Amino acid sequence: MYRKGIEPVVSVVMSLYQEPIEWMKLAIDSILNQTFRDFELILINDQPNRLDNRQLLEEYFKIDNRIVTVHNDENIGLTKSLNKGLEIARGHYIARMDADDIAKENRLELQFKFLQENSKYICCGSFVNIIDANNNFVKPLKLPETHQEIQDELVVETPMIHPTLFFRNIHQIKYNESIRFAQDYDLIYRLSLKGQLYNLETPLLEYRRSSVQISNAKLSEQTKYANDIRERIIIDYLHKYYGVSCVNIPSYPFLQNLPKGRLKNKILFSFLIHNNFRKNHIRLLTEAIRVDKFSMKESARLLLKVVK
Known part of the structure; x- marks a missing residue:
């Protein structure tokens, strides 16, 4: 009405x-x-x-x-x-x-x-x-x-x-x-x-x-959507401020072997390698993903630290 x-x-x-x-x-x-x-x-x-x-x-x-x-x-x-x-x-x-x-x-x-x-x-x-x-x-x-x-x-x-x-x-x-x-x-x-x-x-x-709200009842689905948005923001962020394009980032063999469901982090690790960040960053990141302890949010937070 x-x-x-x-x-x-x-x-x-x-x-x-x-x-x-x-x-x-x-x-x-x-x-x-x-x-x-x-x-x-x-x-x-x-x-x-x-x-x-x-x-x-x-x-x-x-x-x-x-x-x-x-x-x-x-x-x-x-x-x-x-x-x-x-x-x-x-x-x-x-x-x-x-x-x-x-x-x-x-x-x-x-x-x-x-x-x-x-x-x-x-x-x-x-x-x-x-x-x-x-x-x-x-x-x-x-x-x-x-x-x-x-x-x-x-x-x-x-x-x-x-x-x-x-x-x-x-x-x-x-x-x-x-x-x-x-x-x-x-x-x-x-x-x-x-x-x-x-x-x-x-x-x-x-x-x-x-406990009765949507954000708790549908937490896993909400996280999936949030990760998709987070990935888009990261890609836009890298392109805008660093001129890094996803399609132009070199491919590295170990990135292709990351556990299923964690490939969204590929852009982050490729960016770190592409810009010659310290090897221990790469080692820590890949190890964290290997043991399934690293989320997209944590990846983004680390990205924010290393690019500043």
Whole structure:
């Protein structure tokens, strides 16, 4: 259901699936109670067969005219659901929110102010406080803050928390629908190619971690997608800053004999050899892979150290 009227400054996009209803209420209320008021809240129901979801959204639609509801015909997943929200978003800025987190009341106000005053930035996130399934505080989570720190971390892992993202609604920014999980990692990287990124030091979100969330239930699949994105970032990084092309890197016999599933690291080792790094680097890297102890993330982290 859509609203007609003046375009809002911010569009908050949230997909709901099968999170506990109480979590959904906390998430929605935390947005409706923001100190910054000029927004629309787009709620996408990605579990249409769950009656509680439909009833909840209909109730909120009646009580607040800033709410826009979308009911999928069937479960299509987070990536496609978020894109449906982005397609109808009217705001000059997009704010992401998840149905199991709780936004601080000044979240939108501070992020809007930051981007308004800093035109070179395309997106900002923030530090978060981790909470458990019962809303209890667990610990704070600090992140890379400046654009350079975020870029450095991108080659290793996601340097921003997805539901804290607040970005300019430009360049037809959408999620890559071929990526089922880790879609935020891919989006953040593509945003970094269009402008600078920043994480506000103030924790603006209570970020829930529990055993019932997708990130835990689908961890192995999520890792696979993240590794594919990480490899693409590394390849782009090497080409952009060092003029190294995958197709032009010489082939070395021992690289062809790496255990199955670890060949993604070939680009890293070829790069090290190609640029005459110390032999002990190569020996340590290949030994680590041989005994199956080296992940793509660890490879990326080492790459970051040796190229600086």
